[in-house]
Amino acid sequence: MITLSVCNGEVFVWNASDWLELRENHRIVGNLIGCLPSLPRQDSFRGLPLVLLPEEATLLIEKNIAKLVSYTSVSEQNAIKAKENFNAYKEKIKQEQIAYYEEERKKQVESMIDRIIEGKRRKFSSLKGKKDQDNSSGNKTELGIDREAILKGELEKASNIPMTNTLVQTFTGDVWSTDSVNDYVEWTFPKRKEEKLRYLTFKDLWEKGYYITSGQKFGGDFLVYPGDPVKFHAQFIVVCLDMQTKLTASDIITYGRLGSSTRKTVAIASLERNSSITYQSLSWAEMN
Template sequence: MTIKVSVIGGTALVFDPSDCVILRKEHGITGVLTGTLPSAPQQSLLLGVPLRLSVEEVLYLYEHKAVEFVSPLGPGTSLESRNDSFFQTPDAAESAPMPDQELVLTKYVCGQKRDLDELYRTYCIFKTVKEKGHFTLPGLRFGGKFVSYPGDPLRYHSHFIINTKDFYSDRLDLVQLVKGGRLATGTKKMWLLAGEKGPGTRKKLALQVLNRETRTVCFSVEWAGFG
């Protein structure tokens, strides 16, 4: 079963609660709930649909043929009245023309304003962690790119803080190494430094980030006698 995703304002959103359940149970993807009630728009403790997906999560689902891009606008709705489209769900847009899937993905990826090489690196790391059975969430609050959980985040604490690195062209910052290791150990986690093993053919087309050979290598750092 494919997950219906609407791309609105450069953000990939899932509106159907049943799709959110399938994402979590069958694909190990949690996303981030962003919806709130019109009567209480500033509360942020109990958020609901739509579920926001990261670009890495979208690429993973697309590569596994588990995502279907749908129009966020219902039949007869024009772009000029897009304010009303927030209240449209994918079900309401079923009779609208189906957008070209590769075109939507290409525009979505290019609209992230991220270097494709860097995006490819983070996606390969995301996919490598996913293939180990882990869940990943944004790691900003822990100073990383991702945080990794050995199972559903509702049941487990995170085990890894993941940072990305281009091992071929970037130097290893020892200060960053010390800070990352101490931070992870102090929060009862392990710091994982992950990146590409060596140079590869640089592909600049959005869809080709899915076709480049995965060459990811990881190093774990633990600060002994601290925390």
């Protein structure tokens, strides 16, 4: 069962495999809000965590696909032990990377030491001239160049790695606070009448096989896709309205223009007395 993390009333997915399973097997898209570890200063491509719509979270719970948990340590102040564990782990990762780098660097230097010495000899000759070459002893310290000293010096450079150059582990879950997991999270959505309408609409569309995302950026409640949003454009903009809501001429024109400008069909979803969802679509009629 997939674990969903609740924090401040929002539901998050931190595990990459859970994100993939939700999208591929359950048609749950959510919204990635994190940055990519390798490209933290851009916002064109997002990474984990994934934040879910309340409708998505409720559906997963109802279908017994996922469960909600919360971490009490997140709200605790001065979590000294967690900080100590993290710093110790970070130092361990650093030392492991330095040891690996030193070993690889040693292999590289040993394979190139003759070329390095030759390069230093040429540089020494150009600076000191022919006179210094004639006065050289002719042994391994010829021209002031010591093979072992150069090898040692090159290897010592491997230990001078700044902390900013080491790789950082990207965590996909709480590593040390497993003892503070709360499996009894109260989830009250949907509570209000309009929330019930939104959820039942979302559930009905999901059970029909669609992919659904938030439609806020288009002025609706949901965007409905025939397949994964990565591969398809949305076909419908769904607006959830109570059956008793009176639409003015201005409202109808607004929805008609919205569908026309976005090249999508605007569908108004309402709840019948038998708790079923009915849809009415709006589109411009061609005039001869």
